[in-house]
Amino acid sequence: MTDRAFEELQRRCKRLKNKRFLKWFLALVLFAIVVMFVIFNFYIDKPVKKELPIKKVVKPAKPKRVLLKIKKTTQKPIKKKITKKDKYNTIVLNSTIVIPKVTIHQPKTKKLVVKKEIKKVAVMQKEQKQVVDIKVTLLKDEQSLIKDNQEHENFNSTLSLAKYYYKHSKYEKAIYFAKKANRYKPSSFKPWEYYAKSKTKQNKQPEAIEAIKQYLSYFDSDEAMKLLQEIGGKK
């Protein structure tokens, strides 16, 4: 072994070491990237910014026009505008509630009757105002539930929406949220219950029965049996 040969071997060995180090380093970096990618894509729950299928708040139905016509306008139209934005700026609610102008036509001949009619109209207007107030309150409830669901999308918040819509006879939405809630906790009967009940309300009892039977094929539940009998009886 000569000096030159030894030195050459040393140099080659060093070069090989550097190459191996670089290979390992690159492999490690690649591995870290893959791991980070997997963690960010599969393990971290991102806040879902889904736009819920909620239509604009319904305008109150136009009150039936009073048959009688009066030249005088009893009340000025009230305009109320509700605009609300949540922090994600995802749902914007605009509603304009218009209390229609009521014109009463007073016949010239029957004064007493007219008085009675005026009274009737006043009562109707009062009732109408109350309806509007209730709707605004309901709107607030719905908004808070949606907001809650958006911020913390989980079984409870989704089920609450299903319950809310079922109670307020919005069966399509109730079904939608019941299905969504079921995804979080498939073993719970509650989403199935709202689904079945909503279907029943929509006169789709066979679908409701089918759903409960499907649930019963997986889980034993007295509650489900009871509801099945109930819906079956109705059918």
Next chain:
Amino acid sequence: MRDFEEAKRLFVDVIDAKFYFDSTSAEVSRYKIENAIKERYAPLIFLIGDPGVGKSYILKLISGELEKQKLSIFIDHPFFDKRDLLKILYEAKDLEFDKTINFNALKEKLLKEYEDDQHTIFIDEAQLLNEDQFELIRILGDTKIFQFVLSMHKEEGCVILEKKHFKSRTKVVVEYGRLHYNEVYRYIQSTLLMKNHSEIALMFSKKDALKITKYCEGNFRTVKKIVFTLLSLLEYAKKNGLKKYSDINSCLLQMSALEIGVIHD
């Protein structure tokens, strides 16, 4: 005293029948071949394995042992003409080989001379034989007078075994495997201790043996080469007072592997 100069000579790649290393592969192959020769149930015995695993060594060893009992011919180089084989067989029996007689007459005469006894012919590097030579081996094997032990490289051997000469023939195929790192460790230790190089033997750990096996892929010849180079490097380091290389380390092993060309930078 560490005498690397003397120790490295123990790892020079030569076939020394006096020193037999009983690796598992060697023992298994030896047993199978000896058994096949003894039983004589197959006229053709094939020993296949990667180059440098120790086929030639085991073949020479068996041939040497068999020589004491009966006529055993060891051909360590391939013959170029089929007449050459007949010539070797004639010479082995001290018969005169008449070049003027035609091939078939030579063959008939040879069979008559050999028919009283059974003989084993060992051919090393048999993958170098051509079609005609293989055909002659097959014919001689079919006479049941001659038994052939052919050593071949694994890759070529597998192709040859698939050929029509041998495919349907009764044959014994023995595969010679590679060394395990424990065997490499035992080989280095036993070789050095045999010549009283205990201090050098102690320098080798099982971890080093594992690295050597990894670089050599369990090839016996390459193991010898790498240990030889390693001892040369240690010798150089000792002479030049290089403390960094006074003991076996990964760098020295890598340098040895680079030197013999089993790894590349």
